[in-house]
Amino acid sequence: MKRLSFNLKQISWYKYYRNLFLKNPNRLLAFKGTIVIGSLVILMVILGLPFYAVTLGLGALAGVLSETEDHPNGRLKSMALKIISFAISSFSVELLQPYPILLGIGLSLSTIVFILIGGISERFRGVTFGALLIGVYTMIGAQISPNWYIQPILLSLGAFIYGAFSYVILLLKPYSLLNEQLARGFYALSNYFDEKAKLFPSDGESEKEVRTKLALLNIQIVEALDSCKEVLNSYGEALKNQQPLLPYLHYFMVLQGLHERATSSHERYDLLTTDPANIELIGGIRQLLHELAFATNNFAESLLTGSPYKHPMALSWLVGTMNGLLETNPLKGSLPLRLLINNITQCHETLKCIDKNYDTDSLPKLEKETRSYFERLKLQLNINHPRMRHALRLSVSFLIGFTVYQYFNIDKGEWIVLTILFVLQSSFSETRKRLLERTIGTLTGVVVGVLIIRLFSFSGQIVLLITSAYLFFIWMKRRYSVGVVFITIFVLCAFNIMSNKGVDVMAPRLLATLIGAFISFMVVRFLWPEWQYKKLPSLLSGVIHKNTAYFKAILDQYQNPTTDDLKYRIARREAHRADNALVKVWQNMQLDPQKQQQLNKTAFTLTYLNHALLSYLSALGAHRAQEKGGTIQVLEFENDILKALDDAFNWLTTQHNSEIEPIENMLKEISTQLLATNKEATQMQYILLYNIVHVTLQILEQAKLSKLTTTTGES
Numbered sequence: 001m002k003r004l005s006f007n008l009k010q011i012s013w014y015k016y017y018r019n020l021f022l023k024n025p026n027r028l029l030a031f032k033g034t035i036v037i038g039s040l041v042i043l044m045v046i047l048g049l050p051f052y053a054v055t056l057g058l059g060a061l062a063g064v065l066s067e068t069e070d071h072p073n074g075r076l077k078s079m080a081l082k083i084i085s086f087a088i089s090s091f092s093v094e095l096l097q098p099y100p101i102l103l104g105i106g107l108s109l110s111t112i113v114f115i116l117i118g119g120i121s122e123r124f125r126g127v128t129f130g131a132l133l134i135g136v137y138t139m140i141g142a143q144i145s146p147n148w149y150i151q152p153i154l155l156s157l158g159a160f161i162y163g164a165f166s167y168v169i170l171l172l173k174p175y176s177l178l179n180e181q182l183a184r185g186f187y188a189l190s191n192y193f194d195e196k197a198k199l200f201p202s203d204g205e206s207e208k209e210v211r212t213k214l215a216l217l218n219i220q221i222v223e224a225l226d227s228c229k230e231v232l233n234s235y236g237e238a239l240k241n242q243q244p245l246l247p248y249l250h251y252f253m254v255l256q257g258l259h260e261r262a263t264s265s266h267e268r269y270d271l272l273t274t275d276p277a278n279i280e281l282i283g284g285i286r287q288l289l290h291e292l293a294f295a296t297n298n299f300a301e302s303l304l305t306g307s308p309y310k311h312p313m314a315l316s317w318l319v320g321t322m323n324g325l326l327e328t329n330p331l332k333g334s335l336p337l338r339l340l341i342n343n344i345t346q347c348h349e350t351l352k353c354i355d356k357n358y359d360t361d362s363l364p365k366l367e368k369e370t371r372s373y374f375e376r377l378k379l380q381l382n383i384n385h386p387r388m389r390h391a392l393r394l395s396v397s398f399l400i401g402f403t404v405y406q407y408f409n410i411d412k413g414e415w416i417v418l419t420i421l422f423v424l425q426s427s428f429s430e431t432r433k434r435l436l437e438r439t440i441g442t443l444t445g446v447v448v449g450v451l452i453i454r455l456f457s458f459s460g461q462i463v464l465l466i467t468s469a470y471l472f473f474i475w476m477k478r479r480y481s482v483g484v485v486f487i488t489i490f491v492l493c494a495f496n497i498m499s500n501k502g503v504d505v506m507a508p509r510l511l512a513t514l515i516g517a518f519i520s521f522m523v524v525r526f527l528w529p530e531w532q533y534k535k536l537p538s539l540l541s542g543v544i545h546k547n548t549a550y551f552k553a554i555l556d557q558y559q560n561p562t563t564d565d566l567k568y569r570i571a572r573r574e575a576h577r578a579d580n581a582l583v584k585v586w587q588n589m590q591l592d593p594q595k596q597q598q599l600n601k602t603a604f605t606l607t608y609l610n611h612a613l614l615s616y617l618s619a620l621g622a623h624r625a626q627e628k629g630g631t632i633q634v635l636e637f638e639n640d641i642l643k644a645l646d647d648a649f650n651w652l653t654t655q656h657n658s659e660i661e662p663i664e665n666m667l668k669e670i671s672t673q674l675l676a677t678n679k680e681a682t683q684m685q686y687i688l689l690y691n692i693v694h695v696t697l698q699i700l701e702q703a704k705l706s707k708l709t710t711t712t713g714e715s
Contacts, residue, residue: 019305025180030473032169033064036162038466045462045497051144054494055151057469058137059158062086064473066130067163068123069177069231071238072170078123079163083156085131090152093138097148100406107135107417108399115391120376121369122230130159132421139414144499178248179303181231185224185255186300192217192262193293200286201273208608214263215583215611221259222576228252229366236366247355249364251303254354256569258296261343264622265615267336267687281337284322288344291315295351311352319348335683343622365566367573389528390426397424397523401516410515412508419516424524429532429588431524435517437481442513444481445488446506453492453503465493532589533599536606539585540703543578543610548645550575550617551692557624572621579614583607606702613695620688640666641693666693 021027037057044053068078092110096103111132118128138151145151170176195217198210232252235245272278295312302309322341371379380387397420405413423438425431456464468490476483488509495505553571586603589596644666670690 019301019307022305023301025183025304026474026477028169028176028180029064029067030470032166033060033162033473034466034470036060036063036158036165037469040158040161041462041465041497050498051141051146052150052154054498055141055145055154056158056161057465057494058141059086059134059155059160060162061158061469062130062133062137062155063159063162063166065133066126066159067166068126069181069227069234070123071177071231071235072167072174073238074123074234075163075167075170078127079160079167081124082127082130082163083160085127086134086159087152087156089131089135090138090155091149093135094142094145094148094152097139097142100402104399104402104406107402108395110135111395111398112391115387115394116377116380119380119387120373133418134159136414136418136421139417140412175235175244175248177231178228178235181224181228182248182251182255183300183303185221185228186296186303188217188220188224189255189258189262190293190297190300192221192259193289193296196262197286197289197293199269200282200289201279202269203273204270207268207270211608211611212604215579215607216587218263218576218611219580219583222573222580225252225256225259225573228255233366233368249366251354253364254350256572258347258350260572260618261347261622263611263615264343264619265612265691266339266619266684267691272337278337281322281325281341284318284325285337285340285344288315288318288322288341291318292344292347292351295348299351299354309354315348316352319345336687339619339623339684343619346622367566367570386426386530389530393523393527394420394424396527397519400519400523404515404519405512410508410512412505412512415509415512416516416519419513420520423517424520427530427532427588428524429591431520432591434480435521438484439513439517441481441484442488442510445485445492446510448485449489449492450503450506453496458497461493461496465490465497468493531596532585532592533596533603535585536599536603537703539578539582540606540699543575543582544645544699546571546575546578547610547613547617548642550614550621551645552642554617554621554624557621561624568621572618575614575617579610582610602702606699609695609699609702613692613699616688616691616695620685620692623684641689644693645696 021031037060040056040060041053044050044056063082066082068075070078089110092106093103096106114128114132118125134155137155141151192214195210195213199207202210229252232245232248235248236242239245273282291312291314295315298312299309301307323345326338326341369376379385382388398417401416401420404410405416410416419438423431423434425434453461453464468486472483472486472490474483475486488506491509492503492506495501496503549571553568557565557568582603586600586607589600589603670686670693673686
């Protein structure tokens, strides 16, 4: 087998298409799901069992949507949980089908239980969502099922067959999940580098826009890092011999280090652009960042394809040219630009030697969840907890949707509940976005499906069903509205295969989608509506608290450098998570009702200000390894800065509106110290320190506006 694989890799066209396929992680998931669904449908149709074909296919579909990212041992555990929960959900629906009132109550109560259990861990979240989905699928097929026990068996069997197939594929390449998760992180980092290149050159307004886009891209990197950590922990818990994890842990640490350097800023780039002495270097840095983006993209592709990573020669040449330019003319460019070039050079050297420079004898520690399952569940048993509120909203929405279609005897009314399951999200803004995507996607899918279905023979419709399934899996995470188009065509083909009534059910499906979307909208609008502007004060306090912890961790690393920097990495990631939460509030605020967008401009300002602050902190942290334990000048202002940040946090978390002690005097003192020193390392520290204090002051000014507005709104 290995010899055959090796021989095939020598064929140029095979190698090209293989790599093209593997470069997109979604394609493997789509391939697995499509192979299983297609095989089951074709086999059952050949046997003359169209109902079995579609039901098994739906079970496999639910299996794909609820798959977890685990080590093979963990995948087995989640598959066992999945099959058990699917069977319980489906059998319960079938047994309660003759008793609509009991079915409605059971659906409502089980929803709360499943959602809360899903909040315990990522593994449970996928399983419990799949269980809810299987319950709704059982409701949809109950009227045409030959016997009450057929659907629970077929749906669970379909999920099991997909799970078993996916498990075998994973066993063939057991570390492919780690490669996929790391590749997503490097792809996201590549996009960040590419966007950051637009800052060279830039003016004040364009810098605000680019920094805001960078804050949005930063969300993808941090989420990828979190996913990588979870998968690494899953593998770490399952493996007795940890040595095979070493390269992946090394790549994870490299990704974190590159992320810190990528988010670093030493000075406002619009100010650097205005200096004529910087023009040549500004253009070079822009090209350097583009090449760095290309290099990180290449490394992500090498992880997915298994091909050796080839560092771009153009990047090596550019780095050499830029550093040579600085060496021949030491006065060329400002200090921040020279530091930035040094930062990019470090990124280049890291990627160039990515497979060489790591300790094969030590494993870096990773952050782990220390709370028990019971403690995590207990934490959610609070009416103010976001997940409990989401569970109650979904439960109420299901109950309303179920009652509406039962009372009015709506044809295919079960799709109302299915629509609610996919549309209703944890906030108004997210629900509104999903509502629009679902409605537009369904309408487009109905129109396109009805127009083209008559062009296909029975065999052609099977091919169309399988193709639609593949395209749905490809698009469901990239652009949900496009995915809905293909899943609608999938449903049309499925009903045509079962009973030749695919076109007839499209009108009821569209009506059910509109009703389900309306119910979701009304429930999230009036049941604990979480307007984004009201979150700003608490998020700001969280941001300041996490930034303070990150700043303390940086100072601690300067004073007491250690080989195990777990506490530092945790503090840094918490600061980025807080920043992401702030960015999401501004992003979601755009979809809130107009009168609930009271702090739209303030939220936008805070988004780019806090990301700028995080950039200056990252720069200070990125240089910590170069100090070799030396005393840094920033320690002179340590107590003053930390006191100012603590005062700001206390002010935001209390009800009174007393004034914060001004920190403008600190800016003047730092400026004085900056002018008095000639040492570059000290100048760099003072520049960063000045920017950290200056941006913090701007954030505090915006905090006053947000607190005043939210206090007025609540009164």
